[in-house]
Amino acid sequence: MALDAGASNVRVILEKGRGDVVTILNGKIDRLYQAASSVLYFHIFAGGKYGTFSTNLMDEVTLRQFTANAVNATLLMTPDEHRSLPERELCYKGDGPDLQQYDPSIESRPSTRGIAIAQEVAAEMLSDGRVISAESEYGDYVEEHFIADSLGFEGYQRKSGFAIGATCSVGGKGDEKPERNWYEDEVFFDNLQYRGCGTKALNMALESIGPVKMPSGSYNMVVDRNIAAKLVMPLTKALKGSALHTRNSFLVDRLGEKVFGENVFLRDMPHTIGNASSRLFNIEGIATKERDIISGGTICNYFIDNYYSRKLSLAVTIGTPSVVIMPKNELLSNNKLSLSDILKRAERGIYVTQFNGGNCNAATGDFSYGIEGFLFNNGEITHPINEMLVSGNLIKLWNNLIVTADDQMKSRKWQIPSLCFSNVNFNGL
Amino acid sequence: MRDYFDLFNITKEQLKLLLDEALASGGDYADIFFEYSTGEVLALRDGEVNSIRNDIDFGAGVRVIRNGRTGYAYSESTDLRDLRAAAQAAARIANSPSERRKTAQIVPLKLKNYYPRSNESSDFNISSKKDYLKGIHTRLSEGDSRIIQIIGQSSCSLSKIIFINSLGEFYCDERPLASVVFSVIFTQGDITDNYTSSKSFRMGDEMFTPALADEIVGEILDAIPTVLEAIRPKGGEMAVVMGAGGSGILLHEAIGHAFEADFNRKGISIFSDKMGEQICSKSISIADDATIPSNRGSLNVDDEGVPGQKTMLITEGVLTSYLHDRISAQHYKVKPTGNGRRESFRFEPIPRMRATYMENGTATTEEIISGVSQGIYVDKFRNGQVQIGAGDFTFFVKSGRMIENGRLTRPIKDINIIGNGPKALADILEVASDGKMEDSTWTCGKGQQCPVSCGMPTVLVKSLTVGGNNQ
Numbered sequence: 001m002a003l004d005a006g007a008s009n010v011r012v013i014l015e016k017g018r019g020d021v022v023t024i025l026n027g028k029i030d031r032l033y034q035a036a037s038s039v040l041y042f043h044i045f046a047g048g049k050y051g052t053f054s055t056n057l058m059d060e061v062t063l064r065q066f067t068a069n070a071v072n073a074t075l076l077m078t079p080d081e082h083r084s085l086p087e088r089e090l091c092y093k094g095d096g097p098d099l100q101q102y103d104p105s106i107e108s109r110p111s112t113r114g115i116a117i118a119q120e121v122a123a124e125m126l127s128d129g130r131v132i133s134a135e136s137e138y139g140d141y142v143e144e145h146f147i148a149d150s151l152g153f154e155g156y157q158r159k160s161g162f163a164i165g166a167t168c169s170v171g172g173k174g175d176e177k178p179e180r181n182w183y184e185d186e187v188f189f190d191n192l193q194y195r196g197c198g199t200k201a202l203n204m205a206l207e208s209i210g211p212v213k214m215p216s217g218s219y220n221m222v223v224d225r226n227i228a229a230k231l232v233m234p235l236t237k238a239l240k241g242s243a244l245h246t247r248n249s250f251l252v253d254r255l256g257e258k259v260f261g262e263n264v265f266l267r268d269m270p271h272t273i274g275n276a277s278s279r280l281f282n283i284e285g286i287a288t289k290e291r292d293i294i295s296g297g298t299i300c301n302y303f304i305d306n307y308y309s310r311k312l313s314l315a316v317t318i319g320t321p322s323v324v325i326m327p328k329n330e331l332l333s334n335n336k337l338s339l340s341d342i343l344k345r346a347e348r349g350i351y352v353t354q355f356n357g358g359n360c361n362a363a364t365g366d367f368s369y370g371i372e373g374f375l376f377n378n379g380e381i382t383h384p385i386n387e388m389l390v391s392g393n394l395i396k397l398w399n400n401l402i403v404t405a406d407d408q409m410k411s412r413k414w415q416i417p418s419l420c421f422s423n424v425n426f427n428g429l
Numbered sequence: 430m431r432d433y434f435d436l437f438n439i440t441k442e443q444l445k446l447l448l449d450e451a452l453a454s455g456g457d458y459a460d461i462f463f464e465y466s467t468g469e470v471l472a473l474r475d476g477e478v479n480s481i482r483n484d485i486d487f488g489a490g491v492r493v494i495r496n497g498r499t500g501y502a503y504s505e506s507t508d509l510r511d512l513r514a515a516a517q518a519a520a521r522i523a524n525s526p527s528e529r530r531k532t533a534q535i536v537p538l539k540l541k542n543y544y545p546r547s548n549e550s551s552d553f554n555i556s557s558k559k560d561y562l563k564g565i566h567t568r569l570s571e572g573d574s575r576i577i578q579i580i581g582q583s584s585c586s587l588s589k590i591i592f593i594n595s596l597g598e599f600y601c602d603e604r605p606l607a608s609v610v611f612s613v614i615f616t617q618g619d620i621t622d623n624y625t626s627s628k629s630f631r632m633g634d635e636m637f638t639p640a641l642a643d644e645i646v647g648e649i650l651d652a653i654p655t656v657l658e659a660i661r662p663k664g665g666e667m668a669v670v671m672g673a674g675g676s677g678i679l680l681h682e683a684i685g686h687a688f689e690a691d692f693n694r695k696g697i698s699i700f701s702d703k704m705g706e707q708i709c710s711k712s713i714s715i716a717d718d719a720t721i722p723s724n725r726g727s728l729n730v731d732d733e734g735v736p737g738q739k740t741m742l743i744t745e746g747v748l749t750s751y752l753h754d755r756i757s758a759q760h761y762k763v764k765p766t767g768n769g770r771r772e773s774f775r776f777e778p779i780p781r782m783r784a785t786y787m788e789n790g791t792a793t794t795e796e797i798i799s800g801v802s803q804g805i806y807v808d809k810f811r812n813g814q815v816q817i818g819a820g821d822f823t824f825f826v827k828s829g830r831m832i833e834n835g836r837l838t839r840p841i842k843d844i845n846i847i848g849n850g851p852k853a854l855a856d857i858l859e860v861a862s863d864g865k866m867e868d869s870t871w872t873c874g875k876g877q878q879c880p881v882s883c884g885m886p887t888v889l890v891k892s893l894t895v896g897g898n899n900q
Contacts, residue, residue, distance in 0.1 A: 025695065034502040034518045035775065037488075055485040056505045070483060073469075076555045078477035133695045169697040169818050175851065177697055177818035211819075216665045216899050246578040248614045248623050357682075357814030357823030358845040358896075363614060363623045366661070368845035368896035370814070370823035387821050389845050389896035391664060427664030427896050 001064050002044055003150060005071040009085050011043040011149040013283065019141030019161075024118040026134055027126055035141075044070055048079030082310035085284075090306070090316055091153045092281035092288075097271060099278045101159040103188040106142055114138040117164060117194050124198025125168045130206065132177055133169040136198060138162075140189070153285040159276055162186050164194040166201035172209040180204035186411050187274050204353070207374075211386035214375060214428045220349030221390065221424040222342055222376070225407050227355055229324075229414030232266065234360040234367065234394055236293065236321050239301070241308025243362060250365035250395065251299060260297040260398040263329055267292050268301075270322035277323045277413035288318055297399075325415040329404060336406045342420045344379030345403050350426060351376050352390070365394040371426075388428040397421055430537075433591050433601045437463045437489070437507045441535060444593045447491070447509075448532040451516040452595055455525030456493035456500070458755070459516075459532075460594035460733055463489040463507065464774040466586060471558050473566055473581035478559040490774040491515045495523035497694075497756050501777040533597030540736055543720055543727040544605055544631035553634040558583050561637045565611060565646055572650045575657070577621075578614040583607070585633060590732075598734040606725070606880060607636040608870045611645055617657050622842075624652045624827075627870040629725045629880070652809075655828060659840035662831050664897030668801045669846065669890045670832060672808030673794070675867040677883025679890075680715055680785050682813040682822035683850040686875070688717075688742050688750075689768070689780040690757030692817050699820035699851055700748065707746050709854040714788040715743040717752055719767055724866065726784035726882040733769035733778045740766040742785075754780045772877035782873060786884030790860025794887045797859050799835040805895060806830045806837055807846070820850040841897075848893040861887035 002010040016038045023031035040063070042053045051074035055066050118138040125134035145157045165183035172178050182200040186192045223231060235251070243249035251259065270288035272278045281287055284306050292300040304312065305319030335341075343351060351374045358369030368391040374381045405418040434440060444461060451459035470482040489512060490503035500522030502515040562581045569579050588604045608629035615622060626648045630636050671679055684700070692698040700708070719728040719737035728737045733755050741749050751757065754769030757780060769778035798806060807829035815822040826844045830837040864886035873881045 029498060029522070031499045031501070031777075032519075032522050033499075033777075034515075036503075037505055037775070050479065051481040051483065053483045055487075057485055057487050066485065073481050073483060073555060076559070077481055078479045078559075080475075080477070080479040083479075133697045135695070169695075172819075175699050176820070177699060177701075179697055179816065179818035213894075218899060246580060246614055247616075247621060248578065248612075354816075356816055356821055356847065357812065357825065359811050359825040359843075361622070361843045363621050364843070366843045368825065368843060370821065370845055370847040372816070372819075372821070386819060387847050387849060387894055389664065389823075389847050389894060391661070391844065391896040391898070425664070425899050427894055427899070429666060 001067040002042055002071055005068040006075065007044045007046045007071050009045040009150045011085065011147065013041040014146045015039045017141060017143040019139060020114060021137060021139035022114045022118050023135065023137045024122040027119070027122055029115065042067060042070055044074045045083055045085065046071060046074045048081050048083055049074050049077040050080060050083040051077060082307055085149050085151050086286050086306040086316065088151060090287065091285040092155055096280035099271065099280065100274045101187050101276060101278065103160045105189055106140055106160045109140065114140065121164055121166050121194055121198040125166060125202045128202055130170045131168060131202065132171055134198070135167045137165045147283065147285055149285060155281045155285055157279065160187060161276055162189045162192045164192060164197050166198040168201040168205045170205045170209065178205050178208040180208060187276050208372065208384045211372070211384040213387050214385055214426065216427045216429060218423050219426050220346040221421045222346055222349060222351045223419045224351070224353045225405065225409060225416065225418045227352070228416040228419050230355050231397065231419070232324065232414060232416050236303065236324065238362060239293065239299065240303045241305055241312060241319065244302060245308055245311055248362045250363060254299050255302060256298065258296070258298045259395060260294060261401050262297045263401055264294050264297045264398050265327050265329055266294040267325050267327055268321045268323065269325050272323045275323050275411065279322050282318050286316060286318060288322060291317060293321070323413055323415065326404060326408065326417060328406060337403065339405050339407055339418045342403050342405050342418060343376050346420045347379060348377050350385065351381065360394065367392060367394060388426055390424060390426050392425050397424065400424065430601050433589060436465055436589060437591060439507055443509055445532050445535065447512055447516050448593065448595050450513055451491050451493050451520050452530050452532070453526060454520040455523040455528040456495050456520060457530070458494040458595050460492050460592065461489055462732060462774050463591040464588055466588040466773065468584070468586035470582060470584045471555065471562060473562045476566055478562050486773060488774045490777065491519040492777050493519040493522050494756060497760060498522050499777055503775050530595065532595045535593065535597045535599050538598055538600045538730060538734060538736060540600060540729045543729055543737055544723050546605060546633050547635045553637065558637060561642065565642050568646045569611070569613060569649060572646065573615065573653050575615040575617050575653060576613050577616050580612045582610045583637065592734055594734050600730050600734060602729050605631055605633045607632050609637070609641065609645060610870060611649060613649055615653050620657055622656050624649055624656055628868050629870040630723045630868065631725060631727050632723050652828065655840045656842055659828065659842035661844060662805055662841045662895065662897045664895050664899060666892050666894050668804030669893045669895065670797055670801060670804065670806040671885065671888050671890060672806060673861065673863045673885060673887045674865045675808060675810050675869065676888070677786055677867055677885040678810045678813050678824045679853070680787060680885065681782060681881065681883050682815045682824055683848065683853050684715070685717070685782045685785045686815045687817055687820060687850055688752050690751035690753045690761065691780050693751050694757045694760045697818045699818060703748050706748055708748050708851060709743065709746045709857060711746040712790045712860050713743055713746050713857060714741065716741050716788065717768070717782055717785045719783040721784050721866065724784045724882055725868065725871065725880045726782070728767065728783060731767045731769045731778065732771045735765045735767040735769060738767045752780045752782060754778055770879050772879060776877045781875065781879050782881050784866065784882040784884065786866060787860065787864065787886060789862045789864045789886050792859045792861045794861050794863055797861055797887055797889045798832060798837060801832045801889065802834055804832045805841060806832050815850065821847060822850055823847045845896040846893050853890055853893060856891040857888050858891050859889040863887055
């Protein structure tokens with residue numbers, strides 16, 4: 001239709017999804033939610049002019065009118081010579097492995113299973129009299145993505161997901177009501193470790209009762225694996241073609257340079273089996289492959305999609321990371337380390353378990369985040385802390401990495417272990 | 430109204446049938462929210478408007494409530510068979526078919542219009558918007574040679590809505606929303622930094638005026654030398670003077686979320702047992718308001734049929750109301766306050782803020798600043814967050830100045846500020862008479878994305894913790 005209407009090339013993406021969610025509040029069903037959606041995207045190329053369009057109205061008459069309007073709107077844009085479909089040799093050829101992202105059992109799941117699981121998790125939290133509110137939520141979904149373009153690329157991906165979350169509020173000192181949560185998600189239902197989620201949320205909330213504020217100063221910082229990705233995401237964002245092109249990146253012009261400590265390694269692993277974020281091709285149809293992002297502190301690759309490849313005269317890599325892992329680093333330790341081990345290694349400092357807001361300046365790498373967590377001394381947690389901030393620069397921070405644990409969660413997109421940094425600037429009293 | 434029924438290919442009789450179906454399992458209440466949204470985004474890169482995005486989203490959501498519990502399902506088709514399936518799915522929250530209720534007689538709500546559109550028939554089109562964006566680009570690039578990149582964007586959307594509930598309340602609404610955002614990257618010596626200006630209103634194309642372009646260009650060109658000169662201050666606890674306008678983020682994060690009654694109904698808000706108590710100075714009154722003409726947070730009616738209104742959260746220092754949807758209002762046995770909002774037909778409404786602001790006090794900005802010997806003044810913000818139960822909130826400051834001996838001195842930037850909601854509120858010592866609304870593109874992300882706004886006169890907070898250097 002788009003070609004008939006005057007487009008020179010077009011990419012079409014059909015996304016379909018369906019899912020169910022049940023929420024249990026204090027032991028009773030609070031919410032049942034059912035979703036089912038389909039969206040059709042068009043990326044229209046018309047003589048260097050470009051537009052993206054989406055609709056969920058898919059009868060043929062409406063679609064024909066929609067695509068005609070889309071092409072007409074695209075033709076009003078100023079041409080950009082760098083807009084085009086990618087070269088065919090870059091595209092996925094259908095020869096990749098089975099990423100094992102779909103659990104067929106989702107089609108025949110018992111309708112009451114989610115309720116029973118969420119109630120079991122809620123019951124774990126309600127076992128303690130100090131609980132003010134216990135909320136658990138179970139959800140499962142199926143997503144399908146089909147991509148086709150006018151030069152012949154076709155790609156299909158189907159994923160299932162099963163997730164359980166627990167949120168627990170407890171009565172604290174005075175008016176405080178600390179709340180903590182825990183979640184697990186998996187592609188295959190049988191891998192979902194839902195038992196114990198409620199207990200984890202409950203224990204985390206209880207442990208955070210009675211926080212104090214520490215004096216401002218320089219501390220060793222251990223960042224929990226649940227939130228460690230927050231310190232990695234600004235790095236990958238700064239390596240994206242869009243940031244490099246606008247020079248709104250503190251890592252511009254630093255490809256091949258050793259910018260971070262020699263113990264810093266990051267790798268994009270798009271073919272990780274059984275991970276929901278794995279993919280054989282990106283939205284442009286470009287085949288993914290495993291790449292080092294940072295190795296020994298040196299920047300190995302930017303994230304360059306087809307458009308920014310042409311714009312920046314750089315080779316295509318991929319526009320965004322898929323599954324980011326921090327591989328085991330023998331420079332830091334030959335042994336398998338737990339969170340407890342790295343707390344001992346750091347001896348004294350602040351163990352950050354939650355970030356509270358904040359931001360990072362993309363152009364400078366300067367960051368400032370609110371934090372909650374614990375003070376530790378002699379490797380042992382002594383008491384909770386809150387209402388503090390951590391501020392600094394990401395380049396300096398990642399030059400101060402002391403050690404990492406081996407506790408990354410394999411189902412996550414960001415498989416970052418608990419991290420330990422030295423001499424980090426905290427603001428408090 | 431006829432147009433709306435044609436748009437969704439539905440009749441009033443069918444709506445009543447669907448509501449009866451939704452109540453079939455014994456629900457106390459049911460509603461249906463039909464939405465047809467169109468959006469257009471034009472992007473300026475490298476000096477040219479060279480990409481467009483256009484989106485259509487269509488569908489209807491059915492909600493059933495039973496004893497404060499929610500069943501929700503939606504359909505992207507308004508075919509009666511699909512809508513009935515959604516109604517049946519939502520009805521599962523109830524399990525007492527013998528208590529089946531009937532839908533009341535349908536009566537259209539009488540609503541005021543808080544987003545009148547002045548030139549619906551104007552010929553301002555894509556080409557006009559391209560010229561508008563390029564005009565701003567030219568003025569910026571000619572205005573400061575240190576600018577190395579300019580990124581601009583205009584955005585316009587329109588949502589057409591039919592709502593009906595089992596109480597018989599019915600409305601049609603048409604909600605426009607437009608914005609302009611410009612970011613610049615600039616460099617001087619070995620310093621490279623950025624600055625963003627955004628403006629947004631519940632308006633259509635009539636938003637794109639020369640005066641608005643002047644405002645954006647002026648704000649950015651004024652900011653560049655200040656940002657280049659800015660440093661990070663020494664961190665720690667200190668007095669913070671929050672400038673008029675964008676400092677309303679303090680209200681949004683420090684108290685607004687904690688006043689959303691779903692958190693209070695669950696007992697998890699730090700303010701959940703403070704109703705009627707004096708929680709701050711008598712000089713402080715705070716409102717959440719849907720009635721400011723063309724404001725980004727305004728609503729003629731919320732997403733569950735409650736007319737737009739102004740709600741006083743704090744009156745002369747006393748906590749007077751939470752922000753309610755129908756569920757929390759029933760729990761607290763009060764009238765809903767019109768805060769039941771949703772991102773789209775795919776979501777059920779929950780209590781959300783609209784335009785949240787503090788009313789004027791009597792001090793002057795000069796008096797407030799001159800009374801601070803050591804502290805900071807902040808006036809531009811990027812984002813914020815709150816921990817509801819603990820009450821700890823943060824907001825990220827893009828720009829401000831140090832205050833030394835009662836005078837504004839060196840510019841500061843890129844610091845997070847953290848505080849505790851009840852304490853920060855109680856620590857507001859002075860309120861100026863210079864209140865104004867902030868018209869940036871604030872979007873609140875409490876599980877669902879909702880456009881909001883905020884406002885504030887200049888205030889002095891006795892002590893907050895400021896991120897910065899320790900040297």
